[in-house]
Amino acid sequence: MIKIEQVLQKDGKIFAVSSESPFYPDGKGGQLGDRGHIGDAKVFFVKESEGKFFHQIDRFIEPGEYPYQIDMERRKDIAAQHTAQHVLSAAFLKVADVQTVSFRMSEEFSTIDLDVPTLTHETLSEAEALANEVIRSCVQVEIINTTKEQANRMNLRKPLSEKVEEGFVRLVKIGDFDLSACAGFHVTNTGEIGCVKVVDWEKVKGSLTRVYFVAAERALKDYGKRVLVLKQLSTLLTSSIDEMVKRVESLLDKTKEQAGLIEKLAEALAVEQASKLPEIKIKDFKVAFYDGIDEVARFLPKYCSTDVLVCKTSEGYTISTKTIDCSKLVQILSKEFNCSGGGGKTKGSLKTSVKLEHFIESLSKVLEVIQ
Known part of the structure; x- marks a missing residue:
């Protein structure tokens, strides 16, 4: 039997407190603590502090003596x-x-x-x-x-x-x-x-x-998991385990080459698209918009000459401008859309899923009043 002297509730957790306990406390000597039951209550965690044992349990129980059960397999x-x-x-x-x-x-x-x-x-x-x-x-x-x-x-x-x-x-x-x-x-x-x-x-x-x-x-479970993962990778890579490292290195080299080629193609497309983007005039500002490939959007600010460039990306929107403080735009729009955003004077970004039409409408209102 275990004598529970007090039951406390703190931060949504319930603790059964005793002066002595058959449950080994967590953290003592770097070791995990015991789990089990006190009466019908399940024990999640055990802490020893200032001569008392605090058993975190899953339900409220009254102070008193209770039978206990310790998970001996654990x-x-x-x-x-x-x-x-x-x-x-x-x-x-x-x-x-x-x-x-x-x-x-x-x-x-x-x-x-x-x-x-x-x-x-x-x-x-x-x-x-x-x-x-x-x-x-x-x-x-x-x-x-x-x-x-x-x-x-x-x-x-x-x-x-x-x-x-x-x-x-x-x-x-x-x-x-x-x-x-x-x-x-x-x-x-x-x-x-x-x-x-x-x-x-x-x-x-x-x-x-x-x-x-x-x-x-x-160790047996860990070994079994690693064998399964290696078997799956071997199948995916059409390679034996002994040749897997060379196979992965080869694939990574090809991936790097392809990534470099994609960058070159994206920049070439940005050069070609920069002068053809749809534009609107808001107040005294020319605003261009792009809704397409993220990699192309990354290069467009380098070749687009409008006052403001807005690019829709897979994560939200990027804004580029050399005539307005971009950080100010992002600050106002992030509050408007209740989303995260950040950037400097010439570039900024917002993480939001709002539609482009809604974004343009809100941006227009900001540009009408911004100094």
């Missing part, structure tokens, strides 16, 4: 991901003498931040291979409760934080491979992890490398 997945992190972090330390400075687990993948600005693909592969060797070896995972003083005398992968108070410290021992302080969930044998796979890495915060990884069932 907890099993979290344990596998967390132990995989310990193994992978220890592998990077052994392979490249690189320390893990932080760890974060999300619903889809986990990350470790390594204290190094760059990592080679060879180093990543070597660390991953070592980690999987330890996993396949079915190494026993032990939980050791000891004092801070005794822990500091042990061969910890990472020294205890100064924030750790005096008293008992919980250590996770993975055979002779790793020993670390940790309060999170873990498997009892590395074989339960199955495998761990690095799926991405990037430089972060100037001098760190963030490594993304998945383990256990997550």
Whole structure:
């Protein structure tokens, strides 16, 4: 049973508050929290703050004692991901003498931040291979409760934080491979992890490398998804997986060539169209209009000599003028059409789906009064 002392509603969310909880809180040690039920209420999130546990639930319940149910499959997945992190972090330390400075687990993948600005693909592969060797070896995972003083005398992968108070410290021992302080969930044998796979890495915060990884069932699901995507791409590109990179590079080169040709054709058409655009006179201004191809519209201002040029595009309208402050026009029209817009003194744009006739009508009214 869990004793709910208070139920709060804040920002449209409902929280069941207790002094003690069997639900592991989110964010503790970089780990995901438990999910499940308190009575009939579904638990979405668990936060620990100032000695209290705040369980976000899907419905209002009265304070009191309730039976609870924890999603043990989820907890099993979290344990596998967390132990995989310990193994992978220890592998990077052994392979490249690189320390893990932080760890974060999300619903889809986990990350470790390594204290190094760059990592080679060879180093990543070597660390991953070592980690999987330890996993396949079915190494026993032990939980050791000891004092801070005794822990500091042990061969910890990472020294205890100064924030750790005096008293008992919980250590996770993975055979002779790793020993670390940790309060999170873990498997009892590395074989339960199955495998761990690095799926991405990037430089972060100037001098760190963030490594993304998945383990256990997550790794199998990720592998299955990637196999399916590669199969679909192989079919679309009429290429084997081994030849796919060359095939894509070839297509990208052709795309760049075609894009350059389209630009040249668009500019040539703009030159030809510039003097033939329909025009109207509003006040003392000659206003020309173009409703056609976006690429041509991009070049028209360079060759059109009217006071104002309006081009209808796939996203809205562009306005070009050298006789009026274009930013003023855009500001007034964006309010008129209740749309986003921006630009400088000679060019501007508006994102709106209003018809050209309506746009011309509104522009005419603005030009009649603008200074």
